[in-house]
Structure formats: C-alpha cells, structure tokens
Amino acid sequence: MKKRHFLWAGTATVGTALLSHYLPGKSKGEIATAAARFEITKTEQEWRKILTADQFQVLRQHGTERPGSSPLDKEYGKGLFACAGCNLPLFSSKTKFNSGTGWPSFYAPIDGAVGTTIDTSFYMTRVEVHCRRCGGHLGHVFDDGPKPTGKRYCINGIALKFIPG
Template identity: 60%
Template sequence: MPTRRDVLGLALLGGASFALAQKATAGPARLVLSDAEWRRRLSPDRFAILREAGTEPPFASPLLHEGRSGRFACAGCGNALFSSRTKYDSGTGWPSFWAPLGRSVRTSRDDSLGMIRTAVACARCEGHLGHVFDDGPKPTGLRYCINGLALAFAPGAA
C-alpha cells in the first residue's frame, strides 16, 4: 500500500514532468503591441493583411516564385514559420507550404465571406497569414496558403 509520502512524491514528480513537457512543446514567446505600434512597424499593405486579416491579390507576391533554400518568417515579428523544404507550387497564386515549422502557427475557425475556412496566424504575434486547406500534397495532405506580404524570406539553411 503506498504511503502518503509516496503519493505526494509521485504527484510532485508528475507536476514536474508536466511542466517540463509544457516548456518543451510551448510555442514562441508572445508579442503584443498596440495598433498604433503595428502601424509604425508595418507598411499599410502589410498592416491590412497581418492585423486586419486582408488578402493580397493572387500572383502578386515575389515570394510565390522564391526557390532558394531558406526560411520564411512572419513579416510582423520575425518568427520563423516555414522552411523552403515544405514550399510547393499549388497553382493558387499564393506561396504554399505543406507544413509549418514546429508550433510556429496557430489556427482558428474563419466563417467570414459566407464560408467556413481555417485561418492561420503567427503563434508569436497573432498576425494573420492566410488559410490552411486539406487539398495539399503528401506527407501531410495540407496546403498552407499564405499571403506573401505576411512573410519575410531569409536565404540559407532551411
């Protein structure tokens, strides 16, 4: 029969394990700024997309054809979001990826425009990036359809 001390020890150990697991799987540290600060940091076009959930015209982004090795980061806060290894040409007119980097993005239900979609946002600053659909290639079957103006590209290691 376990003693009270055994139960307490297991509870503390479990709590420590949970805390370590939480730290290991937690996303990036949050960045919260006022609208005024975001307006100072971003161009009007980037503000409209990242902070007001806008969309750029299809085929307008130079990042659509970016083929070098590197990483795509949030244009608002610099959080690394996607590797060039997961980028592909979806034919939709927006940069597309089949997976984000780790826990760099968050998703939420978007029922605007009379349809139900899954919106994608930066996990650090909550900037709107685009949407994710289930018509992508293997291995995930997902298509992260991302506004080029929501991204900044850094060539180098993917």
C-alpha cells in the same frame, strides 16, 4: 400588444446573434482575449509604425493580397519564411510547393510556429492560420495539398519575409 413587441424583440436579438457568427470582424472582447494569448502585443499605432500599409491590412486586419502579386510565390531558394510582423520563422523552404494559386504554399509549418482558428467570414468556414507569437493573420490551410501531410498552407506573401540560408 406587449407580447407582440416582446416576441419581435426576442426574434431580432436571436437573429442578430446568429448572423454575427457569419460576418467578418471580431468584437472588441474577442480581440482583447486574442491579444492576451500572444507573446508579442502592440497597439494599432505601434503595428502601423513597423508594417507597411499592405502588411498591416493583411497581418492585423485579416486581409488578403491579390493572387500572383507576391515575389515570394516564386521564391524557391533554400531558407526560411518568417513572420513579417515579428520575424518568427514559420515555414522552411523544404516544405514549399507550387500550388498554382498565386500565393506561396507550404505543406507544413515549422513545429509550433503557427496557430489556427475557425474563420466564418464571407459566409463560409475556413481554417485561418496565424503566427503563434504575434497573432498576425497569415492565410488559410486547406486539405488539398501534397503528401506527406495533404495540407496546403496558402499564405499571403506580404505576411512573410524570406531569410536565405
């Protein structure tokens, strides 16, 4: 009897540990470790004071805006696209292209402006793009972009501010 309970508990523990890698969200320990890596850190309340509800959902909770909902998808003026959370310039208009996806797309970020992590939410593996200074979730990068990089940085427009110039 005790052996059966031990095996059942062990199986449940291992199964839970394996499954947790495929579920969205991060543990408090992971969030604390990630926050320690960024120059700009704020509490949830501080972020909510400076971001709109939609910006908070995308930048701080890893959400995604509806495709085609951002005016920045059609913004092709000269300038820079900066993080809506901390104003760090992330992408130059020189690298923007129309991917037809409904989100602003770029083939390269400004050197040193973004970081990436592996995102295993929704039972798939993708490369998440975040602001290197504040850690704000920007979108994802894919290997189906144009030359010269072959990359498509598919970015939530609500996570960006356009600075003409």
